[in-house]
Amino acid sequence: MAQSQSLNRLTPYMFVAPAALVMILALFYPIGFMIWGSFRDWDPSQNISETEFVGIANYVRLWMDPAFWTSFGVTLLFAFVVVLAEMVIGVGLALLLDRNIRGMSVLRTLFILPMMIAPVVVGLVWRYMFHATYGTFNRFLEAIGLPSVDWLGQNPLLSVIIADVWQWTPFIFILSLAALQSLPRSALEAARIDGATPWQQVIYIKLPLMAPVLFVTLLLRLIDAFKVLEVILVMTGGGPGLSTEILALRIARKAREFRELGEAAAMSNYLLLLLMVLTLGMFAFTRWQEARARRLKFAAEEDG
Amino acid sequence: MSDTNYDRQNPAFYVLIGILIFMSVGPVALLLINSFKLDVDITSGAGGRLFMPTSRNYETALCDILWYEPEHLRFCQIRFGGAFINSIIIALISTVLTLVFGCMAAYALVRFKFLGRDGLSLSTLAVRMIPPAVLLVPVFGLWNNTFCLDNDYGLGMWIRETFGGRGDVCLAGTHSGIILVYVAMNLPFVIWILQSFIVQVPPSLEEAARVDGAGPFQTFFLVVLPLIKPGLAAASIFTFRIAWNEYLLASALADRDTMTVPILIVNNASEFDGLGTIFATGMLLAIPPILFTLFASRQIITGMTAGAVKG
Numbered sequence: 001m002a003q004s005q006s007l008n009r010l011t012p013y014m015f016v017a018p019a020a021l022v023m024i025l026a027l028f029y030p031i032g033f034m035i036w037g038s039f040r041d042w043d044p045s046q047n048i049s050e051t052e053f054v055g056i057a058n059y060v061r062l063w064m065d066p067a068f069w070t071s072f073g074v075t076l077l078f079a080f081v082v083v084l085a086e087m088v089i090g091v092g093l094a095l096l097l098d099r100n101i102r103g104m105s106v107l108r109t110l111f112i113l114p115m116m117i118a119p120v121v122v123g124l125v126w127r128y129m130f131h132a133t134y135g136t137f138n139r140f141l142e143a144i145g146l147p148s149v150d151w152l153g154q155n156p157l158l159s160v161i162i163a164d165v166w167q168w169t170p171f172i173f174i175l176s177l178a179a180l181q182s183l184p185r186s187a188l189e190a191a192r193i194d195g196a197t198p199w200q201q202v203i204y205i206k207l208p209l210m211a212p213v214l215f216v217t218l219l220l221r222l223i224d225a226f227k228v229l230e231v232i233l234v235m236t237g238g239g240p241g242l243s244t245e246i247l248a249l250r251i252a253r254k255a256r257e258f259r260e261l262g263e264a265a266a267m268s269n270y271l272l273l274l275l276m277v278l279t280l281g282m283f284a285f286t287r288w289q290e291a292r293a294r295r296l297k298f299a300a301e302e303d304g
Numbered sequence: 305m306s307d308t309n310y311d312r313q314n315p316a317f318y319v320l321i322g323i324l325i326f327m328s329v330g331p332v333a334l335l336l337i338n339s340f341k342l343d344v345d346i347t348s349g350a351g352g353r354l355f356m357p358t359s360r361n362y363e364t365a366l367c368d369i370l371w372y373e374p375e376h377l378r379f380c381q382i383r384f385g386g387a388f389i390n391s392i393i394i395a396l397i398s399t400v401l402t403l404v405f406g407c408m409a410a411y412a413l414v415r416f417k418f419l420g421r422d423g424l425s426l427s428t429l430a431v432r433m434i435p436p437a438v439l440l441v442p443v444f445g446l447w448n449n450t451f452c453l454d455n456d457y458g459l460g461m462w463i464r465e466t467f468g469g470r471g472d473v474c475l476a477g478t479h480s481g482i483i484l485v486y487v488a489m490n491l492p493f494v495i496w497i498l499q500s501f502i503v504q505v506p507p508s509l510e511e512a513a514r515v516d517g518a519g520p521f522q523t524f525f526l527v528v529l530p531l532i533k534p535g536l537a538a539a540s541i542f543t544f545r546i547a548w549n550e551y552l553l554a555s556a557l558a559d560r561d562t563m564t565v566p567i568l569i570v571n572n573a574s575e576f577d578g579l580g581t582i583f584a585t586g587m588l589l590a591i592p593p594i595l596f597t598l599f600a601s602r603q604i605i606t607g608m609t610a611g612a613v614k615g
Contacts (some may be wrong), residue, residue, distance in 0.1 A: 008330035008520075009418075011412075011416065011520045012412040012416035012418040012420065012421070013412075014521075015409060015411055016409050016412045016413070016424065016473070017406070017416075017525070018404070018405040018408065018409075019405040019406060019408065019409035019491050019495065020409070020424065020565065021590065022405060022464050022484070022487050022488050023360070023428075023431070023488050023490060023491055023492070024403075025484070025488070026443075026484045026485055026487070026488030026489075027431055027434070027439075027491075028427070028431075029446070030439060030443055030446055031434070031438075031439075031442065031443035032429075032440035033437070033442045033446055035443065037349075037441065037442065037445065048367060048438040079525075087377065092325070095322070095605055096317075097321070097456075098322070099315055099317070101318070101321065101352035102318075103319070103321050106325070107321050107324060107325055108601065108605060109597065109601040110325050110328055110597075111324070111325075111328050112597050112604055112605070112606055113328055113329065113332055113593075113594065113597050113603055114328055114331075114332075116545055116593035116594070116596060116597050117332065117448065117549075117590045117593050117594070117606075118548070118551075118566055118569075118586075118590060118593070119551070120547035120551050120566040120569050120570055120573075120586070120589070121335065121569070121586040121587075121589055121590050122331075122513060123573075124569065124582060124583070124586050125331045125332075125334060125335050125586070126331065126336075126572055127573075128334070128338070128346075128579075128583075129331065129334065131454040132415070133347075134346070134347045134348070136334065151422075165508070166327070166331070168330075170328065170512070171608070172431055174605055174608060174609075177608060178609040187480075196359075204504055207491075214552055223432070223433045227436065227550075229437055229438075230549075230551045230552070230566070233551075233570065234569075234570060234573055236479075238476055247437070248436075248552075249437075249440070250437075251437045251438070251440060252437055252440055252552060255440055255441050255444065256556070260595045261441050261444070261445060264440075264441045265441045265442070268437070268438040268440075271435065271437070271438055272434070272438050275433045275434070275435070276430070276433070278433065279429075279430060279433045282432075283429065
């Protein structure tokens with residue numbers, strides 16, 4: 001009896017142990033290690049115990065470095081523009097196509113394709129399509145008699161944004177379509193009977209009811225937008241100049257080309273802080289959402 | 305999808321759907337078509353509709369595992385076959401491990417109350433946002449220096465004396481090293497998604513199994529797991545996708561022998577000749593994800609919505 005008691009108490013830990021071990025070893029420990037390393041003058045060939053403690057020198061150097069701030073700005077610009085464009089297009093398409101049309105399931109299936117394909121390959125294809133002389137877009141422009149555009153040379157950030165919008169708008173589309181189709185039919189019915197125009201239905205009924213899901217989708221996408229790296233790496237390599245060098249790319253280059261691990265670690269910490277704020281925002285929002293739902297349910301029960 | 309009587313709609317919607325399908329499939333089709341073209345045809349301005357399909361690009365890419373020697377090649381430069389095998393090993397093993405560990409942890413988080421549960425679920429949620437780039441520096445440092453079996457004593461010396469090699473055995477440059485990062489990186493996401501599926505399993509079923517004398521592990525593996533198959537399918541596709549496509553961390557850890565396909569592509573993508581070969585390589589890398597999309601789109605969509613709606 002006593003043995004089975006202690007077994008019971010140990011059961012959850014046995015379930016959690018493998019996952020917890022792996023995450024501690026390869027996620028939490030490395031993060032802690034990085035925070036520690038960011039205060040050191042650290043070369044890849046050195047063992048970290050041989051490195052010199054330099055305090056916040058790495059952070060200060062980054063703070064003073066205009067290239068870092070350019071990179072920071074590019075990252076924010078990229079993430080917000082991309083997410084905004086994807087939200088508008090994705091939600092718009094979902095509202096437009098939320099009806100019983102033949103071919104919708106085919107569309108949904110094929111729409112997932114861009115998301116599933118390796119970012120490296122996506123970058124490869126888009127680099128080809130944006131190519132100044134033989135790229136698909138310029139050939140098309142030429143064919144209809146318009147001057148060709150130097151996509152990756154003159155408008156690199158725009159090109160990269162277009163590629164990302166292509167890859168990830170379907171994510172938003174599919175999630176908002178699912179949200180739309182799970183809306184309470186009665187509310188829509190009532191609005192229709194009261195004579196609401198389609199626009200009024202969208203603005204006063206559908207969007208407010210979808211709002212919680214949309215907000216979570218937005219934050220998920222925003223967090224993911226900071227993870228984008230391979231597409232840009234293959235398409236432009238961060239250039240020309242610093243025009244598309246997002247922070248993730250800059251970290252990778254600092255660590256591997258310039259071999260300044262300390263500074264790269266400090267940069268990673270800045271990025272991590274930024275993302276932490278976003279995630280906490282999302283977390284707070286879902287908590288608030290849950291509390292509100294509980295309160296509403298409680299109120300409904302009181303009434304009944 | 306199950307109801308087959310569709311409403312009659314404005315034809316404009318069909319046109320719109322057609323355009324959308326064209327836009328999402330177009331670049332992929334372009335990749336496929338170009339992978340069958342000679343470099344001359346890819347870069348020529350002839351519009352590219354008329355060309356002789358050739359398998360030469362694929363022969364070049366696969367030269368190290370072909371049973372014959374392609375006559376247009378003098379020596380085999382791109383060793384795609386080896387990288388492909390590495391990719392398969394790494395992606396499959398890390399997917400299996402992530403799923404096993406992940407579903408166990410998710411189950412414990414949903415069903416048991418224990419000390420540290422809130423901390424675990426909170427930190428799982430928090431680390432979801434960590435970009436691979438942030439892990440690059442510490443993983444590079446740790447895997448090369450700290451996570452090594454030293455050559456002076458213990459296991460490291462034994463391995464060196466038995467197998468030879470450079471003395472210190474490090475995680476960097478091994479399959480296990482890359483697999484470890486991928487499992488850790490994917491676990492938070494898998495735990496998160498599977499929780500929403502496990503919550504839906506009625507506790508009375510587990511109760512019944514327990515009354516019949518099943519232990520907690522039996523209950524979990526024989527009762528709960530079969531019920532969350534859709535969730536497992538979705539989670540495994542997403543995990544596989546990330547492990548299969550990831551470039552940055554693999555490139556920091558892999559050496560010549562453990563190189564994966566994305567690294568191969570990036571390393572060769574900057575060269576101006578061999579455009580067709582690179583497209584063929586990209587196409588080969590894209591085949592598994594394309595198959596998943598065509599045959600498991602329902603599971604993928606279920607997984608996506610479960611992940612987002614659960615918040």
